[in-house]
Amino acid sequence: MTENTLPVFPKSSFDFMGQLQSNNNREWFALNKEVYQDEKQKVEFFLDELLNDLNKHDVIETPSARKSLYRVYRDIRFSKDKTPFCPGWLGRFKRATKYRRGGYYYHFEPGHSFVIGGFWGPSAQDLKLVRDDIAFDATPLRNILQSQSFKSTFGTLQGDKLKTTPKGYPADHEAIDLLRYKQYLIIRRFTDEEVLSRDFFMVVSQALKNMRPFFDYMSEVLTVDVNGLPL
Numbered sequence: 001m002t003e004n005t006l007p008v009f010p011k012s013s014f015d016f017m018g019q020l021q022s023n024n025n026r027e028w029f030a031l032n033k034e035v036y037q038d039e040k041q042k043v044e045f046f047l048d049e050l051l052n053d054l055n056k057h058d059v060i061e062t063p064s065a066r067k068s069l070y071r072v073y074r075d076i077r078f079s080k081d082k083t084p085f086c087p088g089w090l091g092r093f094k095r096a097t098k099y100r101r102g103g104y105y106y107h108f109e110p111g112h113s114f115v116i117g118g119f120w121g122p123s124a125q126d127l128k129l130v131r132d133d134i135a136f137d138a139t140p141l142r143n144i145l146q147s148q149s150f151k152s153t154f155g156t157l158q159g160d161k162l163k164t165t166p167k168g169y170p171a172d173h174e175a176i177d178l179l180r181y182k183q184y185l186i187i188r189r190f191t192d193e194e195v196l197s198r199d200f201f202m203v204v205s206q207a208l209k210n211m212r213p214f215f216d217y218m219s220e221v222l223t224v225d226v227n228g229l230p231l
Contacts, residue, residue, distance in 0.1 A: 006201045007049040009108065013039040014195060017087045018110040024083040036072065043089050044069070046201070047106075053205045054093055054104065057212065061096040068093055088112065095215070099223045099230075102215040104208050113195050115204060117211040118159070118185035119218065126222055131166060131179050133221045138175035144213045150186075153210045159183030186214055 016039045020029070029036070047065030054060055062068045068091040076082050088109025095103060105116045119126070134141060144150055145157055161180040165171040169179050188207040194200055223231055 007046045008198060009046050009195050009200055010042040011196050013043045014110060017089065020085055020087040021110065024085055024087060026084055029085055050205065051093060054208055057209055059096040059100065061094045099219060101219040101222050108195060110192055113190040114187055115207050116185060116187045117215065120183055120185065129222055131169065134175050134178050135169055135173060138178055140217055141178060144217055149210050153188055153207050154186040158185040158187050186211060
């Protein structure tokens with residue numbers, strides 16, 4: 001694709017979510033549901049192109065943009081926030097097979113746009129595997145986190161941390177900063193101007209591509225033992 005043929009994130013779809021932010025009620029949405037459906041189709045076109053590009057360097061199980069998008073209707077049963085709709089275009093592309101760990105999540109909303117990858121709520125078993133690998137040798141992960149592509153795209157590793165030392169690891173371990181993580185997340189945030197720029201497709205595509213070294217490391221840690229055999 002040349003610069004002139006790159007898909008552009010539809011401004012009208014982005015603006016629609018800005019209007020939904022200000023009118024987050026069922027009456028307004030009912031009056032504008034057809035507009036929402038039209039804008040959704042435009043966003044799906046952009047996301048389908050993003051999915052096609054993603055499949056050039058990874059194997060994605062999600063078959064289409066439509067299957068990747070989350071519902072606009074929020075589940076408010078157990079939430080203090082009772083607004084009925086999510087005022088953004090949210091979803092994820094799932095990597096194929098159990099040997100490709102991690103996933104690509106996107107969130108495009110006025111004032112709050114980003115892509116995120118990693119491990120939001122790892123199981124106790126997965127968390128131990130990651131910590132054990134870090135405790136044995138943190139160099140592979142540190143090399144990824146300190147690479148120029150990682151720092152320029154994501155800055156630093158993100159996620160909730162323990163305030164104390166995780167059980168089973170010494171408090172003075174040289175990698176205690178990494179061992180304290182309960183989540184392992186990488187995030188690239190975008191301004192509204194970036195989302196609506198003509199080169200946004202290339203920017204977001206490159207951000208997703210730059211997640212791969214982190215995903216590849218985690219996938220190896222979580223799917224094979226020390227002898228390289230499948231877990």
